[in-house]
Amino acid sequence: MSRWIPDEPGEEAALLDALGISSTDQLFTDVPKKARIGRLGVGPGHDEPEVVRQIDRLLERNKPLAKFASFLGGRISARYSPAAVDAIVSRSEFYTAYTPYQPEASQGMLRALFEFQSLWVELTGLDVANASLYDGATAAGEALLFCRRLHDGRRFLVPASLPWEEKSVLRNYATGPGLAVEEIPFDDRTGRLDLDFVRRAVGTGDVFGLLADVPNGFGHVDESVADLKGLLGEIPFVVSADPLALTVLEPPGAYGADVVVGEGQGFGTPPSFGGPLLGLFACRREHVRSAPGRIVGATRDVDGRPAYALTLQTREQHIRRSRATSNICTNQSLMALAFVVYASVVGPRGLAELQASIAEKARTLASALGGIDGIQAPRFEAPYLGEFTIELQRGTAAEFLDRLRRKKVLGGISLADPRPGATDRAARILVAASDATTEKEIQKYARAARSAVAAVGRSA
Amino acid sequence: MTFRQAAWDEPSIWDLAPARKASAPPTIPGIPDRLRRKEAARWPELSELEVVRHYTRLSQMNFGIDTAPYALGSCTMKYNPKVSEMLARRPGAAGLHPYQPEATVQGALELAWRLERLLAKVTGLSEVSLQAAAGAHGEWAALLMVRAYFRDRAELERRTEVLLPDTAHGTNPASAMMAGFTTREIASKDGCVDLAALRSAVGEHTACFMLTNPNTAGLFESDILEIAETVHGAGGMLYYDGANLNAILGITHPGRMGFDVAHLNLHKTFATPHGGGGPGAGVLAAGEALAPYLPVPRIAKDGRTFRFDYDRPKSIGKIKTAYGNFGLDLRAYAFALTHGEEGLQHVARRAVLNSNYLALRMGESLPRPFRRLVKHEFLLSGAPLKARGVRTLDLAKRLLDEGVHAPTVYFPSLVEEALMIELPETESKRELDQYIAAFARAVADSPEHLRAAPRSLAVGRIDEVQAAREPRLSWKDLRAAAAKVETPGPVGPAP
Numbered sequence: 036m037s038r039w040i041p042d043e044p045g046e047e048a049a050l051l052d053a054l055g056i057s058s059t060d061q062l063f064t065d066v067p068k069k070a071r072i073g074r075l076g077v078g079p080g081h082d083e084p085e086v087v088r089q090i091d092r093l094l095e096r097n098k099p100l101a102k103f104a105s106f107l108g109g110r111i112s113a114r115y116s117p118a119a120v121d122a123i124v125s126r127s128e129f130y131t132a133y134t135p136y137q138p139e140a141s142q143g144m145l146r147a148l149f150e151f152q153s154l155w156v157e158l159t160g161l162d163v164a165n166a167s168l169y170d171g172a173t174a175a176g177e178a179l180l181f182c183r184r185l186h187d188g189r190r191f192l193v194p195a196s197l198p199w200e201e202k203s204v205l206r207n208y209a210t211g212p213g214l215a216v217e218e219i220p221f222d223d224r225t226g227r228l229d230l231d232f233v234r235r236a237v238g239t240g241d242v243f244g245l246l247a248d249v250p251n252g253f254g255h256v257d258e259s260v261a262d263l264k265g266l267l268g269e270i271p272f273v274v275s276a277d278p279l280a281l282t283v284l285e286p287p288g289a290y291g292a293d294v295v296v297g298e299g300q301g302f303g304t305p306p307s308f309g310g311p312l313l314g315l316f317a318c319r320r321e322h323v324r325s326a327p328g329r330i331v332g333a334t335r336d337v338d339g340r341p342a343y344a345l346t347l348q349t350r351e352q353h354i355r356r357s358r359a360t361s362n363i364c365t366n367q368s369l370m371a372l373a374f375v376v377y378a379s380v381v382g383p384r385g386l387a388e389l390q391a392s393i394a395e396k397a398r399t400l401a402s403a404l405g406g407i408d409g410i411q412a413p414r415f416e417a418p419y420l421g422e423f424t425i426e427l428q429r430g431t432a433a434e435f436l437d438r439l440r441r442k443k444v445l446g447g448i449s450l451a452d453p454r455p456g457a458t459d460r461a462a463r464i465l466v467a468a469s470d471a472t473t474e475k476e477i478q479k480y481a482r483a484a485r486s487a488v489a490a491v492g493r494s495a
Numbered sequence: 496m497t498f499r500q501a502a503w504d505e506p507s508i509w510d511l512a513p514a515r516k517a518s519a520p521p522t523i524p525g526i527p528d529r530l531r532r533k534e535a536a537r538w539p540e541l542s543e544l545e546v547v548r549h550y551t552r553l554s555q556m557n558f559g560i561d562t563a564p565y566a567l568g569s570c571t572m573k574y575n576p577k578v579s580e581m582l583a584r585r586p587g588a589a590g591l592h593p594y595q596p597e598a599t600v601q602g603a604l605e606l607a608w609r610l611e612r613l614l615a616k617v618t619g620l621s622e623v624s625l626q627a628a629a630g631a632h633g634e635w636a637a638l639l640m641v642r643a644y645f646r647d648r649a650e651l652e653r654r655t656e657v658l659l660p661d662t663a664h665g666t667n668p669a670s671a672m673m674a675g676f677t678t679r680e681i682a683s684k685d686g687c688v689d690l691a692a693l694r695s696a697v698g699e700h701t702a703c704f705m706l707t708n709p710n711t712a713g714l715f716e717s718d719i720l721e722i723a724e725t726v727h728g729a730g731g732m733l734y735y736d737g738a739n740l741n742a743i744l745g746i747t748h749p750g751r752m753g754f755d756v757a758h759l760n761l762h763k764t765f766a767t768p769h770g771g772g773g774p775g776a777g778v779l780a781a782g783e784a785l786a787p788y789l790p791v792p793r794i795a796k797d798g799r800t801f802r803f804d805y806d807r808p809k810s811i812g813k814i815k816t817a818y819g820n821f822g823l824d825l826r827a828y829a830f831a832l833t834h835g836e837e838g839l840q841h842v843a844r845r846a847v848l849n850s851n852y853l854a855l856r857m858g859e860s861l862p863r864p865f866r867r868l869v870k871h872e873f874l875l876s877g878a879p880l881k882a883r884g885v886r887t888l889d890l891a892k893r894l895l896d897e898g899v900h901a902p903t904v905y906f907p908s909l910v911e912e913a914l915m916i917e918l919p920e921t922e923s924k925r926e927l928d929q930y931i932a933a934f935a936r937a938v939a940d941s942p943e944h945l946r947a948a949p950r951s952l953a954v955g956r957i958d959e960v961q962a963a964r965e966p967r968l969s970w971k972d973l974r975a976a977a978a979k980v981e982t983p984g985p986v987g988p989a990p
Contacts, residue, residue, distance in 0.1 A: 091587075097587040312815075
């Protein structure tokens with residue numbers, strides 16, 4: 036029997052005695068016989084060493100990123116996180132805590148979350164941040180619903196270049212209230228948003244919000260985002276931004292963003308096959324009562340000392356039920372803690388320099404790939420930071436990436452929607468440089484890419 | 496027990512270093528000037544030791560399961576095994592990118608597949624997806640599946656209503672609203688669903704009935720088979736909120752009780768840590784009718800190879816980035832593997848034994864509204880305290896002074912001044928007896944002490960009303976308040 040259930044001799048008997056019963060069976064007489072099950076059929080339990088052996092055997096069948104020259108990015112980052120971050124996140128006063136419903140007993144977490152909120156406010160140039168949402172995609176979904184609370188209309192505009200996953204998530208958020216997610220076309224040469232499309236859509240009077248991502252789904256920084264608020268006027272404007280990019284880019288609040296969401300995993304949380312992640316959300320002060328999620332506020336205790344507590348809870352499901360701004364309860368607090376610890380250990384200068392150095396590697400990578408016949412790299416003529424998109428002139432992204440993998444290169448993320456019936460079949464690949472990228476790896480990628488393209492050419 | 500929490504006079508992180516004039520961050524070639532940051536983000540430059548010391552001090556002003564029993568009802572605050580923490584940090588788990596080629600993540604896919612199969616058995620439902628990030632996320636996704644199902648049957652126009660008992664978790668009605676349904680609450684009778692009220696409420700407008708069983712009063716809904724028959728008879732779906740699954744592991748399961756779809760909270764029943772509010776992991780399980788609507792991708796097994804299957808034409812699509820909180824799924828798998836068949840049964844039995852013992856003994860201090868067998872949790876009413884000028888809130892704060900975490904308070908609303916208490920299977924009888932004694936001391940304490948509590952923590956009683964009246968939500972607000980140059984503006988009317 037597991038050590039996790041206490042079983043001191045006589046202990047269970049004493050509990051049963053106190054209740055005047057002889058067996059735990061008597062605790063389940065309220066479960067009707069017809070509802071009872073026999074066995075679950077899940078097999079026997081194991082002691083700790085055996086559990087470790089079995090799980091390690093599975094994990095050994097994985098090949099972690101470190102075994103490759105990896106150029107995988109997108110919203111998920113494998114950036115190095117200083118050991119100090121995990122040391123703090125591993126403090127069990129933090130990770131074994133529940134939601135701070137009793138604020139006096141939970142000042143540590145509340146204060147860390149308040150610092151996290153403050154940091155996201157600083158990076159975005161907005162006024163208020165919440166204490167986290169599930170991930171960047173669901174934060175965008177919550178932003179969609181938030182915009183609808185602020186403005187009438189049925190249509191929500193997003194770039195056609197947004198990753199297919201995020202579009203799918205957004206469409207799910209839009210389904211319940213019967214809203215439509217519409218795609219803004221992009222210029223084929225630059226990948227930039229078609230502002231005329233936006234202008235015409237706004238003219239119909241039926242648009243209740245627009246989301247643009249910085250960098251965009253192709254990895255590029257599209258200057259048009261700075262013109263969007265001018266076109267939108269009163270219509271809420273959402274920017275989905277990468278937090279590291281915001282250490283070198285203008286805060287979106289400065290060019291009119293009403294909401295800034297993002298994926299915060301790259302600040303101190305390992306990729307872990309895609310979860311847990313960290314959804315970031317900030318908005319303007321006048322809209323905070325429409326915001327989703329928990330918010331920590333500063334107040335005082337009875338003796339006048341500074342103290343912190345969850346606040347504005349009348350927005351939330353446990354108070355307002357079906358009229359809440361969102362159903363969210365559990366969020367990603369521990370990842371929010373990692374975010375603020377990571378940023379504090381690396382420091383604001385360190386973060387901006389990190390982004391600059393990754394951007395430099397990305398430029399080296401682009402010029403190494405750009406010279407290869409059969410690959411357009413970058414595909415779009417637009418500035419970028421750490422990532423850009425390439426396009427293959429022959430063959431599929433899947434075949435190309437598989438050939439690279441066999442040479443120990445993870446060459447990027449195919450941007451195609453993998454669901455049958457998806458229409459866009461362009462062989463576009465999002466390629467990311469990272470802090471770990473070396474000159475040698477870049478050359479390795481270029482060599483592998485050259486031979487992969489040649490092989491595809493031969494087989495075609 | 497005498498108890499004193501650390502009370503560091505610790506400044507906020509931005510007060511640890513003097514403010515410096517912000518310089519411009521480095522320029523990235525090609526970035527247009529209007530999008531270039533002109534001033535570096537204001538955040539302190541600190542040594543690593545300063546940062547570590549700051550957050551270590553903060554951690555010492557926080558309760559966790561490792562420091563104190565956490566009697567929060569419906570939260571199932573059980574021990575978070577250390578071995579799971581160790582395993583989740585292995586490079587073969589933490590160091591995987593979700594978009595690596597499938598050939599390089601066969602072990603992760605197999606682990607997820609195995610956990611799905613195991614949870615299918617635990618729930619008695621045919622298919623499982625691990626994509627949901629948390630319980631509420633799973634509720635919403637499941638209701639979108641119900642929506643898609645009725646759309647396919649051309650019944651969505653009339654099936655617009657989700658029914659729930661008045662004891663439902665707040666997430667249930669909020670999820671129903673987000674999924675585009677209206678909600679109607681069914682009044683409880685003696686703490687359980689009033690079958691007659693349900694029968695008169697269901698009809699051709701019913702899309703779904705959402706139920707937690709055992710419910711939030713800690714009672715098993717013994718009419719569950721009749722409830723299922725009633726909902727199905729009206730053509731509706733039955734939804735299982737798995738927040739309280741811990742009490743029935745191996746005794747019964749949602750499938751046998753007649754549920755069509757369920758979510759589980761791995762951060763409750765399967766012991767993954769809750770991180771001070773998150774992360775969670777919200778499994779979705781569906782029976783045959785709804786399984787085709789589960790989010791993509793699903794994990795498929797071809798011979799000995801695992802792959803993502805996107806070919807699910809009826810799927811609702813994606814509900815989040817990647818495939819779910821894999822780091823938590825791994826911990827849950829370690830929990831399940833450790834316990835196995837006998838262990839999981841023992842989990843439920845011991846959790847329910849603890850709960851009934853606590854109910855018996857703590858019921859000597861305050862009245863218990865439903866004096867029956869309870870499951871994972873039970874309710875007490877703090878109403879008698881009012882005669883002494885004391886409320887349940889005061890009692891909760893006074894308990895903190897005993898070095899234990901308070902129960903959930905003021906929920907569910909069907910009990911006046913409610914306390915909802917749960918100490919799961921990982922608490923020993925000694926811990927239970929100490930909690931019972933602490934509770935008795937707190938109840939018996941003088942009204943002055945109760946109202947003045949807590950007195951042993953980093954701060955005293957917090958003015959939460961003030962926090963909402965004059966919201967100060969970031970460093971920016973604190974700066975503004977300190978400078979008094981710009982008072983924070985209004986936060987707008989409540990929606």
